[in-house]
Amino acid sequence: MFAFSITTLAMCLLLPNPRSRVQDQKQYSLALALLTTAGVVFRSELALLVGTQTLFLLATRRINLTHTIIAGLIGLTTGLTLTVYLDSTFWQTFPLWPEFEAFRFNVLAGQSSEWGTEPWQFYFLNSLPRLLFNPLSYLLAIPVALRQPATRSQALALLIPALSFVALYSFQPHKEWRFIVYIIPSLTAVAALGAAYLWTHRSRSLFARLATHALVISTLVVFCLSNFVLLPASAANYPGGQAIDAMHIQHSILHETDLDSGKINAPINVYLGNLACQTGVTRFLQQSPSSGWVYDKTEDKDIKSTSGFWDRFEYVVVEADYEAEFMDADETSLRRALPTSDWERMLVVDSFAGISVLRPGIPASGTAERRVIGAVAGDRTVDLFESLREYVRKTVLRGWWVEIKMRPRVQVLKRVR
Secondary structure, three states, X not given: OHHHHHHHHHHHHOOOOOOOHHHHHHHHHHHHHHHHHHHHHXXXXXXXXXXXXXXHHXXXXXXXXXXXXXXXXXXXXXXXXXXXXXXXHHXXXXXXXXXXXXXXXXXXXXXXXXXXXXXXXXXXXXXXXXHHOOHHHHHHHHHHHHHOHHHHHHXXXXXXXXXXXXXXXXOOOOOOHHHOHHHHHHHHHHHHHHHHHHHHOOOOOHHHHHHHHHHHHXXXXXXXXXXXXXXXXXXXXXHHHHHHHHHHHHHHHHOHHHHHOOOOOOOEEEEEOHHHHHOOOOHHHOOOHHHOEEEEOOOOHHHHOOHHHHOOOOEEEEEOEOOOXXXXXXXXXXXXXXXXXXXXXXXXXXXEEEEEEEOOOOOOOOHHHHHHHHHHHOHHXXXXXXXXXXXXXXXXXXXXXXXXXXEEEEEEEEEOO
């Protein structure tokens, strides 16, 4: 997201705008410098986006070669100075350039393929439609912007570098939407050009009037789906983070007397399982070492299979498995090493398990929706949402409804003393 914020600012500077050529040169140079810095510090794949943007600007004579070289050198120097100095200091290794190491491992050594591969067309047929979300943005608005002479040149100036970047990056076998998310502002800007053209011409054309109505309705539908379905689903994808946060709160409640008196029972050892670390546990959620909390993420199964390894832990944060009454197969070493009588389940966190279509007569649980809306807007808004949901379900949808399906995913176990 750090890279995304910088690239969005750079794309803003690259927007076609009637200015003097000198002003354009300065803004385009600054944009290329920002993209280069973001690529050096945060995301190495931005090198391709810098390349496509630079080639397009040079080919269309919007920037000269001198300004391009200067912008590249400024961005490269700034980025290298920041990343090498800071990361070498933090990791106590000099010189260290993390993004180059990642590029060498993932691209040059081809190790990223171990995380899965997708066909060349995956980004165009899967990722981009999902990121744009509203199908009318790419089926209607963008084609309109390309078709009309008044908006065509501006649309092409945004689309050609962006889609060229995606086309080139598609040759990398391992694909994730986060690698191409930087071009979404450009695509939505082109869609906005098309939508604006339709809106201003809605009184002159039946097609423009119908298309405008369709865009407005689809935008409202997408807004509702994003906020009341996808947002709760996304928030429910991080049970590990919720579990460790709840564990800290529960511990502070149980030991409130000790905390008030300044007495700290150190160390408080916590084992963080693999699933918990993949679903939201980060160092930002961990307490400082001075507070007495010590976190362990050991993955070696031979070490974990010995009972002595687990004797020091006060809490373990691992995958919930009600059938085995302890852990799932990934934690078999823990299951073998520890008798369940030594531990009690302190809390269980549910996570996203799909979408449920509720037939008429089946009550809605609304677990995920209540959690997200309550955290953002409070309990009164939750009550308002539930009343609105029941009204819409009864009067509009004839009893049908769609909601987030949840299942137990991560649990916190506390040692029985």
